[in-house]
Amino acid sequence: MPPSGAGSSAGFVGPESALLRRRAAWLGGIAVLLLVPVLVRQPYHITICVNLFITIMLTLSMNFVVGFSGQWSFAHAAFFGAGAYIPAILSTKLGVSPWLGFPIGVACVVGAAMLIGIPIVRLRGYYLAVCTLALGFLTEVFVRQATDITGGGYGIQRIPPLELFGTPLRGAAYYPIALAGVVLTGLLLSNLMRSPLGHAIIATRDNPEAASAAGIDVAGVRLFAFVLAAALAGSAGWIHAFYYLGLDGSILTTDRAFLWMFMVFIGGLGRPAGVVLGTVFLVLAPELLGFFAQNQVLWVGILMLAVALFAPRGFGGLLDAAMLRFRPAGRS
Amino acid sequence: MSEPLLSLRNLSKRFSGVVAVDDVGFDVAGGEVCGLIGPNGAGKTTVFNLIAGAIPPSAGTIRFNGRDVTALRSHDIARLGVARSFQRVALFDSMTVEDNVLVAAEDHGRRRLWSAVTHLGGYQSRSRAAVLRARDALELMGAAALAGQRVESLSFGQQRLVGTARALAAGPRLLLLDEPAAGLSAAELDSLRGAIARVRSAGTSILLVEHNVEFVMSVCDRVVAMNFGRKIAEGPADAVRQDPAVIEAYLGTR
Numbered sequence: 001m002p003p004s005g006a007g008s009s010a011g012f013v014g015p016e017s018a019l020l021r022r023r024a025a026w027l028g029g030i031a032v033l034l035l036v037p038v039l040v041r042q043p044y045h046i047t048i049c050v051n052l053f054i055t056i057m058l059t060l061s062m063n064f065v066v067g068f069s070g071q072w073s074f075a076h077a078a079f080f081g082a083g084a085y086i087p088a089i090l091s092t093k094l095g096v097s098p099w100l101g102f103p104i105g106v107a108c109v110v111g112a113a114m115l116i117g118i119p120i121v122r123l124r125g126y127y128l129a130v131c132t133l134a135l136g137f138l139t140e141v142f143v144r145q146a147t148d149i150t151g152g153g154y155g156i157q158r159i160p161p162l163e164l165f166g167t168p169l170r171g172a173a174y175y176p177i178a179l180a181g182v183v184l185t186g187l188l189l190s191n192l193m194r195s196p197l198g199h200a201i202i203a204t205r206d207n208p209e210a211a212s213a214a215g216i217d218v219a220g221v222r223l224f225a226f227v228l229a230a231a232l233a234g235s236a237g238w239i240h241a242f243y244y245l246g247l248d249g250s251i252l253t254t255d256r257a258f259l260w261m262f263m264v265f266i267g268g269l270g271r272p273a274g275v276v277l278g279t280v281f282l283v284l285a286p287e288l289l290g291f292f293a294q295n296q297v298l299w300v301g302i303l304m305l306a307v308a309l310f311a312p313r314g315f316g317g318l319l320d321a322a323m324l325r326f327r328p329a330g331r332s
Numbered sequence: 333m334s335e336p337l338l339s340l341r342n343l344s345k346r347f348s349g350v351v352a353v354d355d356v357g358f359d360v361a362g363g364e365v366c367g368l369i370g371p372n373g374a375g376k377t378t379v380f381n382l383i384a385g386a387i388p389p390s391a392g393t394i395r396f397n398g399r400d401v402t403a404l405r406s407h408d409i410a411r412l413g414v415a416r417s418f419q420r421v422a423l424f425d426s427m428t429v430e431d432n433v434l435v436a437a438e439d440h441g442r443r444r445l446w447s448a449v450t451h452l453g454g455y456q457s458r459s460r461a462a463v464l465r466a467r468d469a470l471e472l473m474g475a476a477a478l479a480g481q482r483v484e485s486l487s488f489g490q491q492r493l494v495g496t497a498r499a500l501a502a503g504p505r506l507l508l509l510d511e512p513a514a515g516l517s518a519a520e521l522d523s524l525r526g527a528i529a530r531v532r533s534a535g536t537s538i539l540l541v542e543h544n545v546e547f548v549m550s551v552c553d554r555v556v557a558m559n560f561g562r563k564i565a566e567g568p569a570d571a572v573r574q575d576p577a578v579i580e581a582y583l584g585t586r
Contacts, residue, residue: 188449194457195448196438203435206424213384213418214436214502215410 026187033179037172046172050243052283053182054236059263059279060182060272061232064189066261067270068198069225070205071121072129074257076233078139081252082109083234084241088156089149098162102238109234113227121222136254143249155248162242174243181239185232189272192228201225262300266307267314274316281315335398337362337537338383338506343392345378352378354561355392360506365528365538367552367569369545371581375561376541377419380508383539384416385409397505411441415504417495419511419541423483429494430479433469437462437501469501470494472530474523488515493523500531507531509540513547525551549573557581 036049058080065073086108087101096104120131143150150156161168162177169177192198203211204221212218241247259282267278282300286293311318336359345353353375360366368376381387383394385406394402401409415436424432438459447455470476473493483491496512512524528538528551542548548555548569555572557565559581565572572578 191451191457192449195444195451195455196440196457196459196462197445197448198457199431199435199438200440202426203424206426207422209386210418210422210424210498211435212386212406213410213416214498215407215440216435217405217407217440 026183030179030183034176037175043171046175047243048284048287050175050178050239052280053178054240054243055260055263055283056182056276056279057185057236057239058233058260059267059275060185060189061229061236062260063264063267063269063272063275064232065225065229066264067275068193068205069201069222069229071222071226072125073132073226073229074129074254074261075116075132075135075139076229076260077252077254077257078136079109079113079230079233080237080240080256081139081143081249082112083237084247084251085143085150085156085237087238088159088241088247092156092159098160098242102235105238106231106234109237110227110231113230114223117223117226117230121219121226133254136252136257140249140253143252150249153248155246157246159241159245159247161245169242170245178239178243181235185235186272186276188232197221197224259300262304265314266303268316268319269314271314271316271320274314274319277315277319334362335395336360337364337397338539339395340379340383341393341395343379343382343394344390345375345382345387346390351561353382353389356558356561356563357392358556358563358566360537360539362505362537363532363535364554365532365540365552367548367555368539368541368558369543369548369555369572369578370558370564373560374558374581376558377510378561379558380416380510380539380541383409384414384508407440410502413503413505414508415499415502415506416508417492417499417510417512419514421488421491421495423491423495423498425483427483428479429475429481429483429486430466430470432483432494433466433498433501434458434462436498437465437469437503465503466497466501469497472500472523472527473497474520474526489517489520492516493520496524496527500527505536507536507538509538509542511541511543513542513544521547545573 037046040046040049058076062073062076065071083105086105087096087098090096090101090104091098116135120128123131144152146152161170162174163169167173193201200211200216200221203214203216204218208218211221240251263279263282264275265278266282267276268274285299286296292299307314313320338360340359341357343353343356344351356375356379368379370376378387382389385401385404385408389402392402393400396409396412396414399412401412404412424435427435439462447453451457467476470479473496475490475493475497478486478490478494483494486494492512492515496509499507499509513521516524532538540548540552552569554567555569556563557572557575557578564577564581565575
């Protein structure tokens with residue numbers, strides 16, 4: 001238990017040292033990750049890393065909307081798909097620059113999320129989950145059936161790569177883009193949660209009635225969180241499209257949204273560090289463990305059960321417990 | 333004569349046939365401490381919810397600070413300077429005591445999205461002004477020592493003090509307190525009394541619902557009594573206490 005008294009009120013204004021430590025951790029992490037493409041030569045390993053970064057963007061943003069904002073959104077795969085398909089179609093069929101496709105795609109996703117979000121954020125709990133689930137299925141069907149636009153089952157192939165000064169960014173050269181995506185996502189969310197708007201998001205989740213009495217526009221805050229998460233998923237979609245340079249409907253199936261949700265839960269809902277761990281684990285497990293790859297659904301199910309029974313707060317919860325053991329009490 | 337800070341006129345609220353508040357009207361002047369009493373189910377909390385904009389009235393008007401606020405939503409009314417505490421306390425469970433209070437002290441009216449996500453330019457995730465207001469509110473309630481604790485570890489009385497501090501931290505012009513004394517120890521009651529005196533001397537009006545009659549009599553300038561959704565008496569605390577209609581409401585008819 002944290003001690004009461006003057007010492008613990010340091011939480012009011014984060015001490016300078018904590019800020020510096022946080023910055024050092026971020027910079028150190030980025031530096032190490034930038035070394036990966038220098039040390040790892042195999043294209044397949046680069047693909048694993050890029051896939052990992054994209055997935056972390058998705059699980060972090062999902063954790064944000066579900067864990068922090070308290071809204072059960074399963075439409076994440078749909079927003080991810082839209083963020084991938086829109087710039088891919090624009091660049092492949094209309095010759096729009098892939099770079100320009102990014103703001104266009106994200107703007108479309110934001111517009112769609114707002115349109116859907118305005119009625120949907122009034123729903124709570126299961127109703128919201130069912131509604132966003134339905135939205136995910138609808139998008140899936142649309143992509144499969146609207147053959148003229150999305151290429152149906154064949155999808156969009158031969159997407160032109162991103163170019164920088166005339167050099168196409170492929171393989172290891174693309175790695176920094178995916179890294180930038182995940183780093184910016186992490187920084188943005190971490191900063192946001194340490195701002196009045198972040199406090200308002202948590203307050204709205206904890207007790208909407210009291211939040212509203214404190215001057216917080218509850219519906220506005222929920223809509224903001226829903227749309228921001230969608231925009232981040234859409235950005236991840238853009239990174240996906242121009243790495244693989246080919247898309248089909250399998251990227252936005254709802255079972256992927258469920259897999260991301262499992263990563264969030266195994267990692268620990270509302271604990272970003274744990275979510276990153278959970279995602280790394282579930283993305284790498286099939287690559288490293290043969291038995292896991294063979295029966296992935298089975299093992300994910302078993303893991304989910306184990307977490308639910310023995311570590312309901314996920315990896316993040318275990319991490320917190322371990323930290324408490326090694327740190328002096330009173331630090332939060 | 334200048335307009336009162338808060339005025340309710342012909343206020344009614346029906347919940348699918350049940351009349352919870354029936355044609356109620358009264359004023360709260362600037363700097364006044366007004367008590368709202370009545371037996372359980374008299375409609376006091378519904379009146380609070382109507383004033384705070386948590387629910388819309390079925391009929392009637394609410395004016396605050398010279399402005400018709402009848403149709404405004406809860407957060408807009410809060411931003412105009414109406415803060416409230418809740419009968420069921422309603423703290424933000426995942427936060428520490430200080431963060432609970434800080435959230436209410438922060439200005440949620442303006443969106444500073446860019447600075448919130450970039451933290452550029454000497455950004456402070458907790459504005460000094462809000463931090464100071466939050467600290468003052470906690471100190472005023474004698475709860476400064478609890479600052480770093482999680483709210484779930486607090487006693488019921490302590491939670492109530494924090495709930496009141498949270499309402500104070502918003503720096504309101506009108507403070508609505510729903511049973512602020514319930515579950516408080518004698519020492520905590522003293523802090524509450526002191527806080528009410530301080531807040532009022534700073535010019536804030538207070539409307540409070542309370543069952544502790546002694547407490548109401550000791551802090552309120554004026555008392556409004558309700559029963560079955562109607563106002564049955566209004567006036568100085570002692571006069572209302574002696575009012576036959578009020579005695580009947582509490583004790584029943586002989």
